[in-house]
Amino acid sequence: MNTLKTSRRKFLGRSGSLAVGLPLAAAIPAAIEEIASPKKVEAASADDIRQPIPNRTLPVLTIGSARTVLSNLPTNLTDCSQAINTAIQNLGSAGGTIFIPWQATPLPNSLTPAQCVYMIDPQANGDGSSVPYYGVLLQSNVRIECAPGVKLQAMTINTNSSKLTDRAYMFYGAYPVSNVEIANCWLVGERYTHIYSSATSTDEHCYGISLLGVTNVNIRATYVSDCTGDGICIGSLNGTAPSNITLCDVVSTGNRRQGMSITAGSSISAYDSEFSYTAGTAPGDGIDIEPDAATDSVSNVTIDNCVLRGNAGDGIQVNAHAANVTGINVVNCLIDYNSYAGFATQSSNGYVVNTGTVYGNAFFQNGWYGILLGDTTTNYIVGGYSSGGYDSNSFANNAIHSSGITYPNSTQTNTVGYVSASGAMNMTSGSQANNTIQWNLYCTP
Numbered sequence: 001m002n003t004l005k006t007s008r009r010k011f012l013g014r015s016g017s018l019a020v021g022l023p024l025a026a027a028i029p030a031a032i033e034e035i036a037s038p039k040k041v042e043a044a045s046a047d048d049i050r051q052p053i054p055n056r057t058l059p060v061l062t063i064g065s066a067r068t069v070l071s072n073l074p075t076n077l078t079d080c081s082q083a084i085n086t087a088i089q090n091l092g093s094a095g096g097t098i099f100i101p102w103q104a105t106p107l108p109n110s111l112t113p114a115q116c117v118y119m120i121d122p123q124a125n126g127d128g129s130s131v132p133y134y135g136v137l138l139q140s141n142v143r144i145e146c147a148p149g150v151k152l153q154a155m156t157i158n159t160n161s162s163k164l165t166d167r168a169y170m171f172y173g174a175y176p177v178s179n180v181e182i183a184n185c186w187l188v189g190e191r192y193t194h195i196y197s198s199a200t201s202t203d204e205h206c207y208g209i210s211l212l213g214v215t216n217v218n219i220r221a222t223y224v225s226d227c228t229g230d231g232i233c234i235g236s237l238n239g240t241a242p243s244n245i246t247l248c249d250v251v252s253t254g255n256r257r258q259g260m261s262i263t264a265g266s267s268i269s270a271y272d273s274e275f276s277y278t279a280g281t282a283p284g285d286g287i288d289i290e291p292d293a294a295t296d297s298v299s300n301v302t303i304d305n306c307v308l309r310g311n312a313g314d315g316i317q318v319n320a321h322a323a324n325v326t327g328i329n330v331v332n333c334l335i336d337y338n339s340y341a342g343f344a345t346q347s348s349n350g351y352v353v354n355t356g357t358v359y360g361n362a363f364f365q366n367g368w369y370g371i372l373l374g375d376t377t378t379n380y381i382v383g384g385y386s387s388g389g390y391d392s393n394s395f396a397n398n399a400i401h402s403s404g405i406t407y408p409n410s411t412q413t414n415t416v417g418y419v420s421a422s423g424a425m426n427m428t429s430g431s432q433a434n435n436t437i438q439w440n441l442y443c444t445p
Helices: 081-090 429-434
Strands: 066-069 096-100 116-120 133-137 142-146 150-154 167-174 178-183 186-188 205-212 215-225 230-235 243-253 258-262 265-271 274-276 285-289 298-304 307-309 316-320 325-331 334-336 343-347 353-359 362-364 377-382 393-396 411-416 439-444
Touching: 081 096, 081 133, 081 142, 205 215, 215 230, 230 243, 230 265, 243 258, 258 265, 258 274, 274 285, 285 298, 285 307, 316 325, 343 353, 343 377, 377 429
Parallel strands: 066 096, 096 142, 116 150, 133 167, 142 178, 150 186, 167 205, 178 215, 186 215, 205 230, 215 243, 230 258, 243 265, 243 274, 258 285, 265 298, 274 307, 285 316, 298 325, 307 334, 316 343, 325 353, 334 362, 353 377, 362 393, 393 439
Antiparallel strands: 411 439
16 A cells, blocks of 8 residues: 655644745745635735745756746737747757746836736637647746746636637646646636636636646646636546646645646645635535546545645545546645535546545544545545554544534544544545544544
C-alpha cells in the first residue's frame, strides 16, 4: 500500500511569509480571506498566501536556456495572446523562458495604485471542434514567467457568437507537449462578464489552465480565479493520459465549477496550495478527481499541506463512475467550511476507489461530514498509528447543516475506529470492513 510519511503540521490559517524555496513567489496576489461564495475575488497582499514548506523540492524539468522579455505587450485592453504565442514559437524546439514584465496600465477611472493588466482572448485560436478555443498554447521545454503584480485577464467569452462553443481556455497544453512550467502568474477568468450560449447552458468548460495528455509540468507560485468553469483541469487527450504534474504554492479560488479537476492521469501532486470558494455550477468542489471514460483512470495523486475551504460542493471528491481511481493520498491539509463533505469517495458501474491514505488533516465545520467513504472504497488508511500521534486527523463541528457551528469544543477524545456522530465523522456501513481506521481526534461541543 502506498503510504506517505510526513510530519504533521499545525493549521493556523494563513501564515504570513512567502516561499523560502520558491523565489518566484515574492509578491503573488492571493485571495481575500473569508469571502462568501459566490463572490468576485479581489487581490490582497502577497503576505496573505499560504506558507510553502521550506526547501520543498520540485521535479527538475528540461527548460531551454533562451530568455525572451515581452517588453512591448499592449496594455490598452487589446488581446496579448497572439504576441505571447509568437514569442513561444520563436524559441523553437529547444524552448526557453518567456518573461512577462510589469508596466503600468492606463485603465479607466485612474486606478490607484497602478495595475499591470494584459488581456488574453480565450477564443483567439482553435476552431472549437477539432481544436478547442484557447488563448496561449503551451509548448515543450518552455517556461512562462510573470513579474510580480502582472495580471493576465481573460477577455469576455461569447459562446452565443459565431464561435459557438462551451470550451475555451486561457492557457492550453496538449499531447505531446512535455517539460512546461508556469511560474508566478496571476490568471483571472471572465465569469462575471461571460456571455452564455443559452439561458440553460452552464458553459462549464471555460478554464484558466487546461492540461490534456501532457507530461512533466510544474505550476508554481500561481493564482487562478474567476473562471466560468475550472481554475485548472488535468485530463487526457484521445486516450493519452497526463503524468508527472506538480502544483506548488498555487491558489485556485472563486471559480465557478471546480478549483481543480483531475479526470485522468498519474503522479499528480498539489503541495502548499489552496482550492477555495468554488460555486456557481455543479459539482462545485475544491478538487474533483473523476475519470471521464473507461480509458481515463487516475492513480497516485498526492494532496499535501493544502487548504480546501468554502466550496459549494466537497472539499475533495473522488468519483470512480467511469474508471478506477487508485492511490489518493490526502495529508496535512486544512479542510473546512465546505457545504458538503470535507473528503468524499463514491463509485458506480463496477469501478472502485482503491488504496489511499488520509492522515494529519483537520476537518472542521463542513456542512456534511468530515470524511465519507463510499461502500466500494477499499484499502484506505485513515488516521494515525497511535493515540495523539502526529498523523491523527482532527474532527470538529462537522455535519453543521442543521445544527450550526457551536463553540467552544470542550471535549476532545482520541479514538481508534469509526465514530458515527454529528460534529465528528461518518462513513457508510458498507465500507467499514474494507478500510483501516486508526487513531483520530474528535472534538465535540
